[in-house]
Amino acid sequence: MIKDLAARADGPVRVSGWVEKVRDQRYVQFVVLRDESGAVQLVNGGVLREPDPENPRSDILVPRTQTISELTHGTFITVSGELQHNERVKLGGVEIQIDEIEVVTRALPDNPVAEDSGIDVRLDWRFLDLRRPEQHLVFQVQTTFLHALRQVWIDRGFIEIQTPKLMASASESRAELFEVDYFDGTAFLAQSPQFFKQMAQAAGFGGIFEVGPAFRADPSFTSRHATEFTSIDTELSWIDSHLDVMELHEELIVAGVAAVKERHGEEILKHFGVELEVPARPFPRIPLAEAKEIVKAEGYEVPRADADMDPEGERRIAAHVKQKYGSDFVFLTDYDASIRPFYHMRHPENPQLTNSYDLIYNGTEISTGAQREHRIEVLEAQAVEKGMDPAELSFYLDFFRYGVPPHGGFGMGLNRVLMLMLQQSSIREVTYLFRGPNRLLP
Amino acid sequence: MIKDLAARADGPVRVSGWVEKVRDQRYVQFVVLRDESGAVQLVNGGVLREPDPENPRSDILVPRTQTISELTHGTFITVSGELQHNERVKLGGVEIQIDEIEVVTRALPDNPVAEDSGIDVRLDWRFLDLRRPEQHLVFQVQTTFLHALRQVWIDRGFIEIQTPKLMASASESRAELFEVDYFDGTAFLAQSPQFFKQMAQAAGFGGIFEVGPAFRADPSFTSRHATEFTSIDTELSWIDSHLDVMELHEELIVAGVAAVKERHGEEILKHFGVELEVPARPFPRIPLAEAKEIVKAEGYEVPRADADMDPEGERRIAAHVKQKYGSDFVFLTDYDASIRPFYHMRHPENPQLTNSYDLIYNGTEISTGAQREHRIEVLEAQAVEKGMDPAELSFYLDFFRYGVPPHGGFGMGLNRVLMLMLQQSSIREVTYLFRGPNRLLP
Numbered sequence: 001m002i003k004d005l006a007a008r009a010d011g012p013v014r015v016s017g018w019v020e021k022v023r024d025q026r027y028v029q030f031v032v033l034r035d036e037s038g039a040v041q042l043v044n045g046g047v048l049r050e051p052d053p054e055n056p057r058s059d060i061l062v063p064r065t066q067t068i069s070e071l072t073h074g075t076f077i078t079v080s081g082e083l084q085h086n087e088r089v090k091l092g093g094v095e096i097q098i099d100e101i102e103v104v105t106r107a108l109p110d111n112p113v114a115e116d117s118g119i120d121v122r123l124d125w126r127f128l129d130l131r132r133p134e135q136h137l138v139f140q141v142q143t144t145f146l147h148a149l150r151q152v153w154i155d156r157g158f159i160e161i162q163t164p165k166l167m168a169s170a171s172e173s174r175a176e177l178f179e180v181d182y183f184d185g186t187a188f189l190a191q192s193p194q195f196f197k198q199m200a201q202a203a204g205f206g207g208i209f210e211v212g213p214a215f216r217a218d219p220s221f222t223s224r225h226a227t228e229f230t231s232i233d234t235e236l237s238w239i240d241s242h243l244d245v246m247e248l249h250e251e252l253i254v255a256g257v258a259a260v261k262e263r264h265g266e267e268i269l270k271h272f273g274v275e276l277e278v279p280a281r282p283f284p285r286i287p288l289a290e291a292k293e294i295v296k297a298e299g300y301e302v303p304r305a306d307a308d309m310d311p312e313g314e315r316r317i318a319a320h321v322k323q324k325y326g327s328d329f330v331f332l333t334d335y336d337a338s339i340r341p342f343y344h345m346r347h348p349e350n351p352q353l354t355n356s357y358d359l360i361y362n363g364t365e366i367s368t369g370a371q372r373e374h375r376i377e378v379l380e381a382q383a384v385e386k387g388m389d390p391a392e393l394s395f396y397l398d399f400f401r402y403g404v405p406p407h408g409g410f411g412m413g414l415n416r417v418l419m420l421m422l423q424q425s426s427i428r429e430v431t432y433l434f435r436g437p438n439r440l441l442p
Numbered sequence: 443m444i445k446d447l448a449a450r451a452d453g454p455v456r457v458s459g460w461v462e463k464v465r466d467q468r469y470v471q472f473v474v475l476r477d478e479s480g481a482v483q484l485v486n487g488g489v490l491r492e493p494d495p496e497n498p499r500s501d502i503l504v505p506r507t508q509t510i511s512e513l514t515h516g517t518f519i520t521v522s523g524e525l526q527h528n529e530r531v532k533l534g535g536v537e538i539q540i541d542e543i544e545v546v547t548r549a550l551p552d553n554p555v556a557e558d559s560g561i562d563v564r565l566d567w568r569f570l571d572l573r574r575p576e577q578h579l580v581f582q583v584q585t586t587f588l589h590a591l592r593q594v595w596i597d598r599g600f601i602e603i604q605t606p607k608l609m610a611s612a613s614e615s616r617a618e619l620f621e622v623d624y625f626d627g628t629a630f631l632a633q634s635p636q637f638f639k640q641m642a643q644a645a646g647f648g649g650i651f652e653v654g655p656a657f658r659a660d661p662s663f664t665s666r667h668a669t670e671f672t673s674i675d676t677e678l679s680w681i682d683s684h685l686d687v688m689e690l691h692e693e694l695i696v697a698g699v700a701a702v703k704e705r706h707g708e709e710i711l712k713h714f715g716v717e718l719e720v721p722a723r724p725f726p727r728i729p730l731a732e733a734k735e736i737v738k739a740e741g742y743e744v745p746r747a748d749a750d751m752d753p754e755g756e757r758r759i760a761a762h763v764k765q766k767y768g769s770d771f772v773f774l775t776d777y778d779a780s781i782r783p784f785y786h787m788r789h790p791e792n793p794q795l796t797n798s799y800d801l802i803y804n805g806t807e808i809s810t811g812a813q814r815e816h817r818i819e820v821l822e823a824q825a826v827e828k829g830m831d832p833a834e835l836s837f838y839l840d841f842f843r844y845g846v847p848p849h850g851g852f853g854m855g856l857n858r859v860l861m862l863m864l865q866q867s868s869i870r871e872v873t874y875l876f877r878g879p880n881r882l883l884p
Contacts (some may be wrong), residue, residue, distance in 0.1 A: 107845035130645035203572035206478035355740035
């Protein structure tokens with residue numbers, strides 16, 4: 001690994017990676033070699049362009065010089081040489097004097113991605129785009145973040161489940177549903193694991209978690225929507241209200257951000273200019289109605305006919321919270337029942353409101369959580385009230401007919417979290433392979 | 443948690459769970475209460491069936507007695523009472539004298555799953571089936587196994603990726619492909635993350651892993667096939683051959699089985715009668731042709747026209763290996779090119795064979811691994827040779843045109859691993875919600 005070179009003593013080494021840059025000067029050649037861990041400068045001091053009968057090493061030096069001259073960006077090579085520490089070398093303070101160079105796979109010379117290529121060109125050539133160190137860092141961050149979350153769940157004794165993505169009916173609503181030809185019938189792609197993670201509660205699993213794909217046939221082209229995304233889901237039993245879900249949520253977020261900051265904080269600052277902050281607990285909590293009053297008092301009236309917030313309102317309440325409490329996170333709570341799904345539990349004292357919340361991170365919603373209605377009569381009535389057909393939901397409603405504990409949970413979009421953590425302009429930048437209405441390739 | 447009761451001193455406690463059994467005797471009532479951690483006996487010594495003006499606690503005892511009489515299997519309750527240690531109680535050596543009982547959600551009395559219900563009835567009512575302690579154990583084992591694997595990857599610096607399940611074209615073959623209506627066009631569900639995990643190699647990610655769903659429109663009804671299953675995938679760069687992949691594979695398996703044995707070994711023995719063995723490294727390795735000779739010498743000629751093994755042959759070579767080397771695992775290596783996908787690398791000295799392997803566990807194949815062909819000219823020629831259209835594969839072939847290191851990896855079916863580890867008869871028993879040609883519900 002290239003990152004380990006600086007700690008090694010001078011002497012023979014062998015490294016592999018791809019060519020990031022070649023400086024082919026008259027008397028010396030430099031190659032910047034990169035692997036997933038970093039970059040190092042290679043030096044060929046023995047440049048010889050033409051055979052020289054006076055030079056006993058002519059047979060070695062001429063082909064080596066030519067090989068380096070012909071190296072294209074992205075070509076994968078393996079190099080043997082002498083490691084030398086040299087303070088004047090900016091790149092890590094070491095360089096390698098090339099003895100032998102082996103071309104493993106030659107790259108085509110016409111790199112289709114330029115420094116100033118737009119996002120669509122970069123996505124067309126995502127595998128080249130991902131070679132950039134800052135893109136690689138995104139997925140290191142993702143790895144660390146998810147592992148930290150899973151450690152919290154494991155420590156709490158939660159069970160990891162894999163719910164099916166093929167369903168016989170809609171998971172939440174008929175809208176934005178992908179249909180699949182399923183033998184002689186039709187299946188649908190799960191929009192969320194909602195029903196199936198609640199099944200685990202009826203099954204007595206207690207706490208569960210899942211990190212997996214979710215699908216929405218959403219025709220929009222915003223910076224925060226995709227037709228396929230990674231959903232982080234958890235659900236737990238024997239809660240008193242959504243406040244218990246929010247506590248778990250905080251614990252997960254703090255563990256995830258802290259792990260990322262510890263492991264990648266410096267790199268994030270260097271590549272993205274972001275000084276990551278581990279949030280303090282508890283996160284500020286504001287009932288939605290109050291949040292709307294706050295942004296109204298500050299001059300913004302949410303232009304919606306329904307009771308919901310809009311993205312601009314979320315940005316403004318987040319700015320308010322950041323200024324007042326110094327927090328990048330804020331829970332908006334007590335959403336109106338009219339804008340929540342039928343399975344959210346209503347307030348015991350005010351059935352117009354739900355035991356639910358959204359989590360806002362740096363001004364954008366990343367998650368919805370709630371206590372679920374577990375009383376079958378109430379649940380069924382709420383489904384009918386929302387215009388749903390209980391017959392079609394019967395497989396789900398059955399979960400509640402044979403006993404289920406009070407429970408709740410949340411779903412959170414991984415790509416949104418990464419986008420907001422690294423302050424990127426679009427989830428396209430932080431998704432391994434983005435999927436949208438016009439994009440199924442590569 | 444019920445499992446924590448035994449370690450507590452006698453005194454007041456509060457527990458929640460579901461009713462597993464009620465013994466409603468004339469002068470005493472017993473309830474077995476279960477949660478995800480275990481079961482405990484509740485006792486009502488104050489049985490009073492009719493109001494008794496002489497008994498000052500009549501108003502409390504009569505309704506309590508009636509509540510317990512009416513408890514149905516699966517009803518979720520919360521109980522306050524006195525914990526008492528009592529060696530004569532088989533269930534954990536403790537019982538709880540009930541003070542107060544709260545019915546949280548009443549279950550319908552007609553439990554549709556009986557002790558002797560067949561697998562189809564149990565799958566229809568999977569959430570009830572999953573309440574059985576041995577079913578719950580399956581998913582505890584799954585959780586521990588996956589976490590142990592991820593820890594190995596994390597320790598090795600591997601990157602976790604989430605590859606898209608929606609694709610513009612087939613991932614491996616046109617056969618067994620699910621079609622999705624995708625806006626005005628068609629998408630396909632990924633049969634494996636094969637192409638996308640190889641993309642990470644071209645992107646310079648080094649080592650990567652993914653645990654996620656894969657989809658096969660396979661109309662068969664065997665005990666080891668599903669239309670949707672969880673695939674464990676990994677891929678790594680700069681290998682010398684498939685032997686490097688096999689080493690990683692061994693390391694992962696050993697870590698996974700060791701963690702499961704340590705954490706759940708006793709429970710597995712109790713519920714499944716299986717004494718789990720942590721395999722010794724290296725696993726036995728037998729070239730496929732030799733394996734066929736061995737089973738032939740032992741009296742079984744594989745009845746296939748092609749060069750492949752069949753399930754019976756796999757069972758026999760596994761029995762041979764178990765007897766000769768004491769190993770539950772065996773690598774069959776060097777598969778014939780005719781029965782391997784176009785992207786498997788061929789032997790340098792014998793292009794009829796591939797740098798590939800299958801991993802057999804207790805007689806059944808759980809995984810295929812290989813070194814991948816990374817030389818574009820060779821890869822393209824092999825695709826054409828297999829009758830594939832390079833134009834349709836262009837997005838994939840492009841990965842190799844701009845440089846890629848030598849690499850390899852494997853895909854492994856999680857459900858098969860669990861089935862074989864716990865010696866279950868079908869993956870239906872170890873899949874949270876099985877999906878087959880006739881099964882999309884619940």
